[in-house]
Amino acid sequence: MLMTILSILTVSLIAAALAAVxxxxxxxxxDYGQCEIDVNEGQRTFVIKGGRTLLDSLIExxxxxxxxxxxxxxxxxxxxxxxEGGGPLLPTEEPLLDKKEIEQSVRLSCQIxxxxxxxIRIPDALLSVREYVCEVxxxxxxxxxxxxxxxKLVDPDRMKFIPGQYMQLLTPIYEKSTEEVYRAYSISxxxxxKDRFELIIKLVPGGICTTWVFEYLKVGxxxxxxxxxGEFHLSGTEAPxxxxxxxxxxxxxxxxxxxMKNTASRRxxxxxxxxxxxxxxxxxxxxxEFEKTLHDFEFVPVVARPEEGADWKGETGLVTEAVxxxxxxxxxxxxxxxxxxxxxxxxxxxxxxxxxSEKNIFFDKFS
Amino acid sequence: MNTRPEVxxxxxxxxxxxxxGNMVLSLFLxxxxxxxxxxxxxxxxxxxxxxxxxTACTTVLNWxxxxxxxxxxxxxxxxxxxxxxxxxxxxxxxxxxxERYSPVLYQNLGIFLPLITVNCAILGAALFxxxxxxxLVTTLGWGLGSGLGxxxxxxxxxxxxxxxxxxxxxxxxxxxxxxxxxxGIMALAFIGFSGVLAGS
Numbered sequence: 276m277l278m279t280i281l282s283i284l285t286v287s288l289i290a291a292a293l294a295a296v297x298x299x300x301x302x303x304x305x306d307y308g309q310c311e312i313d314v315n316e317g318q319r320t321f322v323i324k325g326g327r328t329l330l331d332s333l334i335e336x337x338x339x340x341x342x343x344x345x346x347x348x349x350x351x352x353x354x355x356x357x358x359e360g361g362g363p364l365l366p367t368e369e370p371l372l373d374k375k376e377i378e379q380s381v382r383l384s385c386q387i388x389x390x391x392x393x394x395i396r397i398p399d400a401l402l403s404v405r406e407y408v409c410e411v412x413x414x415x416x417x418x419x420x421x422x423x424x425x426x427k428l429v430d431p432d433r434m435k436f437i438p439g440q441y442m443q444l445l446t447p448i449y450e451k452s453t454e455e456v457y458r459a460y461s462i463s464x465x466x467x468x469k470d471r472f473e474l475i476i477k478l479v480p481g482g483i484c485t486t487w488v489f490e491y492l493k494v495g496x497x498x499x500x501x502x503x504x505g506e507f508h509l510s511g512t513e514a515p516x517x518x519x520x521x522x523x524x525x526x527x528x529x530x531x532x533x534x535m536k537n538t539a540s541r542r543x544x545x546x547x548x549x550x551x552x553x554x555x556x557x558x559x560x561x562x563x564e565f566e567k568t569l570h571d572f573e574f575v576p577v578v579a580r581p582e583e584g585a586d587w588k589g590e591t592g593l594v595t596e597a598v599x600x601x602x603x604x605x606x607x608x609x610x611x612x613x614x615x616x617x618x619x620x621x622x623x624x625x626x627x628x629x630x631x632s633e634k635n636i637f638f639d640k641f642s
Numbered sequence: 643m644n645t646r647p648e649v650x651x652x653x654x655x656x657x658x659x660x661x662x663g664n665m666v667l668s669l670f671l672x673x674x675x676x677x678x679x680x681x682x683x684x685x686x687x688x689x690x691x692x693x694x695x696x697t698a699c700t701t702v703l704n705w706x707x708x709x710x711x712x713x714x715x716x717x718x719x720x721x722x723x724x725x726x727x728x729x730x731x732x733x734x735x736x737x738x739x740x741e742r743y744s745p746v747l748y749q750n751l752g753i754f755l756p757l758i759t760v761n762c763a764i765l766g767a768a769l770f771x772x773x774x775x776x777x778l779v780t781t782l783g784w785g786l787g788s789g790l791g792x793x794x795x796x797x798x799x800x801x802x803x804x805x806x807x808x809x810x811x812x813x814x815x816x817x818x819x820x821x822x823x824x825x826g827i828m829a830l831a832f833i834g835f836s837g838v839l840a841g842s
Binding site for chain 1: 711716717720723724727731745746749750
């Protein structure tokens with residue numbers, strides 16, 4: 276009996292002693308001291324405690340570098356030019372950086388740890404990205420598994436954005452998720468609405484954010500978003516526009532159309548919106564309104580497989596096929612694409628084959 | 643056990659651990675990471691060095707724990723648990739140091755760094771030390787030799803596999819399959835070393 280207790284005690288004491296040694300070692304070895312982060316040659320500087328990833332350190336200092344995968348190194352949104360102090364290129368970064376980026380010292384900020392003073396360069400627009408506290412004002416069911424959420428800005432109570440940009444919605448920890456994640460959604464509402472904005476969200480089976488939005492989010496809830504981000508916006512030219520979207524990709528196109536109406540633009544535009552079945556189409560009335568109020572706009576809904584009894588008289592098949600039927604030569608046009616990566620790749624291939632130059636194709640890929 | 647001076651005995655044990663009683667090729671221990679990390683010489687060298695360091699240090703530490711704690715208290719049967727605890731703590735320490743001073747190697751080794759803890763070659767080295775009742779100095783030679791033997795085996799395998807990279811290997815044998823076959827041929831070759839040292 277005594278021997279048993281003695282033996283258990285001995286093993287536990289030795290294990291505890293080793294654990295204590297490890298804790299001390301961790302404090303000593305992993306102590307990187309205070310490190311300075313210099314952003315855009317002095318526009319902003321922070322002094323922080325080293326040891327965390329560059330992305331986490333920057334977000335903690337309220338500099339919101341976009342990120343969609345939560346630091347797993349799979350989305351590539353968090354790319355930052357690190358001119359000094361980034362350390363050697365890590366194998367987890369290599370798959371997402373091309374040769375030109377590596378030459379320019381572009382790194383994945385979610386993979387590198389701040390161990391010494393760092394100098395970075397980021398697009399100036401990111402410096403004006405802020406976190407917004409909002410209240411859910413309205414939830415509208417647009418189609419099966421597609422919802423439009425209207426957010427009223429609380430703090431700050433105004434937001435400036437360029438139509439086409441997206442926000443990152445913070446999904447809190449809840450029953451089905453043990454970590455906070457950010458997911459990107461384009462703003463779909465009229466930019467004239469100054470105190471609120473809308474996002475269109477489509478349910479992804481098993482998705483952390485969309486499950487939370489569809490099963491837990493209610494009118495009156497407080498949420499946090501940061502933004503606005505993104506380089507997708509109207510070009511300044513008068514070239515005729517071909518807009519192609521699928522799923523929740525209608526959102527930024529709708530926002531661009533609002534902008535065109537607000538500025539009385541006379542650009543010709545055609546919007547090809549693809550859905551699997553007739554009941555997947557939404558905002559059809561909104562688009563018909565735009566046909567009346569815009570100078571030269573046509574809405575072309577394309578249904579892949581119209582269901583029985585839907586009595587669909589419009590275009591059928593893939594949205595890219597519908598575009599092919601309408602245009603022969605698109606060298607004078609500009610394209611605005613938004614939707615799943617497969618649709619975007621197919622559209623780019625089709626448009627370049629028909630004469631469109633790649634620099635006239637603008638897109639927002641949702642992955 | 644014998645009348646040779648201790649250091650000489652330690653050197654002989656070290657030599658035999660590398661060649662005549664190689665951990666991987668004669669005793670067949672530590673095969674998991676041996677097969678998985680032997681694709682490239684660079685990572686094999688990194689992992690081999692880590693395993694050598696861990697084996698050398700933990701066999702010595704385990705000798706101390708065994709002789710100074712377990713034997714006096716007559717709880718030798720707890721050696722399986724205690725040796726693993728010591729090895730796990732030590733590997734954790736090595737991970738910390740590696741992450742700080744060589745992040746590229748740390749990322750390259752990935753999951754195989756913590757897997758050193760359950761590398762049976764390291765626990766095996768500690769247990770053999772008990773069975774053969776080595777002294778402290780001999781244990782150091784034994785630990786170092788076992789580690790170096792494992793290191794030699796994995797680097798040799800990596801060199802061979804890199805040469806084979808452009809060969810056409812039947813699909814079913816690619817990866818682990820051909821590696822085990824090569825390991826078998828290497829083991830056969832190492833049998834040639836047996837009998838080199840009298841009495842070992």
